[in-house]
Amino acid sequence: MTLSGKRVLLIISGGIAAYKSLDLIRRLRERGASVRPIMTASAQEFITPLAVGALAASHVYLDLFSREDEQDVGHIRLARECDLIVVAPATANVMAKMAQGLAEDLASTVLLAADRPVLVAPAMNPKMWAHPATQRNVATLKQDGIHFIGPKAGEMAESGESGMGRMAEPLEIVATIEAMLEDQPKPLKGRTAIVTSGPTHEPIDPVRYIANRSSGKQGHAIASALASLGADVTLVSGPVIIADPAGVKTIHVERAEEMRDAVLSLLPADIAVMVAAVADWRVASASGQKIKKQPGDAPPSLVLAENPDILKTVGHHEKRPRLVIGFAAETQNVEDNGRAKLARKGADLIVANDVSPETGIMGGERNHVTLISQDGTEHWPDMDKNSVAEQLARKIASLLALS
Ligand code: C5P
Numbered sequence: 434m435t436l437s438g439k440r441v442l443l444i445i446s447g448g449i450a451a452y453k454s455l456d457l458i459r460r461l462r463e464r465g466a467s468v469r470p471i472m473t474a475s476a477q478e479f480i481t482p483l484a485v486g487a488l489a490a491s492h493v494y495l496d497l498f499s500r501e502d503e504q505d506v507g508h509i510r511l512a513r514e515c516d517l518i519v520v521a522p523a524t525a526n527v528m529a530k531m532a533q534g535l536a537e538d539l540a541s542t543v544l545l546a547a548d549r550p551v552l553v554a555p556a557m558n559p560k561m562w563a564h565p566a567t568q569r570n571v572a573t574l575k576q577d578g579i580h581f582i583g584p585k586a587g588e589m590a591e592s593g594e595s596g597m598g599r600m601a602e603p604l605e606i607v608a609t610i611e612a613m614l615e616d617q618p619k620p621l622k623g624r625t626a627i628v629t630s631g632p633t634h635e636p637i638d639p640v641r642y643i644a645n646r647s648s649g650k651q652g653h654a655i656a657s658a659l660a661s662l663g664a665d666v667t668l669v670s671g672p673v674i675i676a677d678p679a680g681v682k683t684i685h686v687e688r689a690e691e692m693r694d695a696v697l698s699l700l701p702a703d704i705a706v707m708v709a710a711v712a713d714w715r716v717a718s719a720s721g722q723k724i725k726k727q728p729g730d731a732p733p734s735l736v737l738a739e740n741p742d743i744l745k746t747v748g749h750h751e752k753r754p755r756l757v758i759g760f761a762a763e764t765q766n767v768e769d770n771g772r773a774k775l776a777r778k779g780a781d782l783i784v785a786n787d788v789s790p791e792t793g794i795m796g797g798e799r800n801h802v803t804l805i806s807q808d809g810t811e812h813w814p815d816m817d818k819n820s821v822a823e824q825l826a827r828k829i830a831s832l833l834a835l836s
Contacts (some may be wrong), residue, residue, distance in 0.1 A: 435611050437465030438660065440680040442515035442549075444540045445485065447475025450522035450556035450600035455480060457521055457603040458488040464607065467680050469515065470494065473527070473540045492676070497539040508539060512546040513819050514657050514679050516614055520544070522556035522600045525567050531579070532570035550613055552580045554606050558589060559596025582609045619663030620830035625702040626664045627754070628656040629709035629743065631671035633689045637735065638720040645710050648796045649673035651760075652708030654822035656681045662826050664704065669695045671709055689715060689740035696743055700752040704829060707744040707759050715740050748779025756832055758825075761785040761805075762795070771805040781832070782806045784825065804828070 441461055445454045458468050468489040472482055482493040494511060512518070520527060520540075527540065531553075536542040544551065553574065561567060562584060575581065583601035588594070601609075630652020634642040649670060656668040657678040667682045669692055677683040686692045689711045696705070714737035724733055744759040759780040761771040764787065771785030783805045788795045800821045804811040813824065 435464045436461060436607075436614065438663065438665070438680055439466045439517070439610075439614050440515040440660070441466050441468050441610065442471065442511060442518045442543070443468050443489075444471045444473075444518065444520045444523075444527075444543070445476040445480070446473045446520065446522060446524045446527040446540060447478055448522040448524050448556045448600075449479060451476050451479040453600055453603055454521055455484060455488055457519075457606055458485065460603050460607045461610070462489070464611075466610075467491070469511065469679050471511065471540050471543060473538060475524070475526075491679075494539060497542055508542045509546050509819070511539075512543045513548065515549055516617065516661060516680075517610060518544065518547050518549055518551045519554070519606065519610065520551065521554035521606055523553045525555075525557050525561045525564070525570075528553065528555065528567065528570045528574060532573040532577075550578075550580065552582060552606070552609060552613060554582050554601050555584045555598075556600035557584070557598050559594060559598040562598045563596070580609070580613060582606055620834065621659060621704075621826070622663035624664045624704060624833065625699075626656075626659045626666045626704035626706065627669065627696055627699045627702045627747075628652055628659065628666060628706045629669045629671075629692060629696060629711070630656065631673040632710050633671045633692060633712045633740075634687045635689065635712045635715040635740070636687075636719040637716050638722065638724045640723050643712055643714070643716065644672075645712065646795045647671070647673075647710035649675055650796075650798070651800060651818045651821065652706075653678050654818045655706055655708055655825060656683075658819075658822035658826035659704070659706070659829065661823075662830055664826075667699050667702075669699075669709070671711075689743070693741045693743045693746065696747060697750075700747070700750060700754070702754045703833065704756045705744075705747050705754040705758065706825075706829075707747065707757075709743075710762060711743055712740055714738065742778070744780065745778045753779070755836055756781050756829060758782045758784065758829070762788040764789045768803060768805065768810060771803065772810075775805055775807075 470485045471494045486493040530541040536545045585599045587599040631649035632645045632647040660666045660680045669684045684695045717736040717738040748757045757780045763770045767785045771783045775783045785803045801815040
């Protein structure tokens with residue numbers, strides 16, 4: 434499959450040619466690509482989110498200010514968690530917004546936030562295409578490095594007029610996508626990776642549990658960044674409210690023991706990055722029934738048992754991955770604690786960070802990490818979690834190339 438593992442963010446804007454985008458989704462998926470669709474308001478006048486979502490087997494993103502979607506993925510993640518952004522059909526209006534740098538709905542905001550290659554497939558009335566304003570915008574966009582396919586000459590579906598303005602056919606768009614993605618270096622192609630992310634929930638009884646503040650943002654971003662470099666990634670995620678990353682297999686678990694079982698079932702692998710904030714302890718014998726509060730009773734006491742250390746188990750396993758990476762969330766002596774962890778856990782690299790409440794790292798968007806290995810210590814500047822993930826993925830690729 435020529436597009437195996439590739440992640441396409443497809444922006445559908447309003448035009449009768451939107452019906453061809455349904456076929457485009459099919460063709461992309463047939464070739465192994467995953468497709469995340471965004472639809473503008475006017476696109477929804479031509480085709481339904483239901484049809485788009487069913488063909489893409491994905492949530493369809495519609496609103497910039499959807500509480501659910503923003504919490505879930507957010508426009509920045511949408512812009513980043515893909516290998517390529519395709520705008521098909523692209524109306525004169527969308528191109529004008531892109532050329533001006535306007536960000537007034539989800540599609541235009543994602544396009545402005547994008548740092549991935551963008552392919553535009555225009556579709557419009559020939560007069561609109563030929564208009565000097567549109568041609569100026571096309572020239573600006575080409576200068577900005579935006580790629581174009583079409584439009585083609587032909588008869589217009591709605592007016593019967595003919596001229597330049599028909600959207601390129603889905604198979605032509607697919608061929609251009611294949612050519613664009615071929616050039617990207619994929620240093621982790623053929624490598625398998627396991628990533629853990631998020632907290633674990635340790636039950637006290639059927640309704641209560643012990644948890645921590647991990648959001649899963651850093652682990653999910655790392656899974657995504659490894660996939661962008663071509664790795665075959667399985668993410669084992671504890672309970673989080675963010676979406677599964679595109680182009681990654683995700684296994685959902687709740688408890689540390691479930692996470693351990695899932696991780697061990699995935700061995701052998703080339704890379705393990707254990708980012709999850711696994712609860713150190715579970716309740717020794719969780720109650721099968723809700724523990725009732727009885728008037729006059731003393732509060733119940735919880736007896737805890739130690740959870741399996743997944744990183745340590747993987748670091749000392751007979752099927753140990755070639756590269757085992759752990760995280761160390763600390764609130765004091767970050768470097769010393771990280772170095773001790775490197776040896777104890779049998780890891781090749783520990784990514785240590787200070788999660789004292791004043792840093793805002795736990796659950797936040799940014800991270801400030803120190804990399805600790807046998808070779809020494811690297812202090813990275815404060816960055817957003819996606820940038821940490823991308824740099825770490827590149828580091829992993831270079832470490833594997835050396836070993
Ligand atoms: O010992 P500590 O919890 O500080 O170690 C953190 C590292 O170990 C992280 O990479 C975390 O994912 C991993 N870990 C684990 N299983 C545990 C505890 C931590 O995999 N039970």
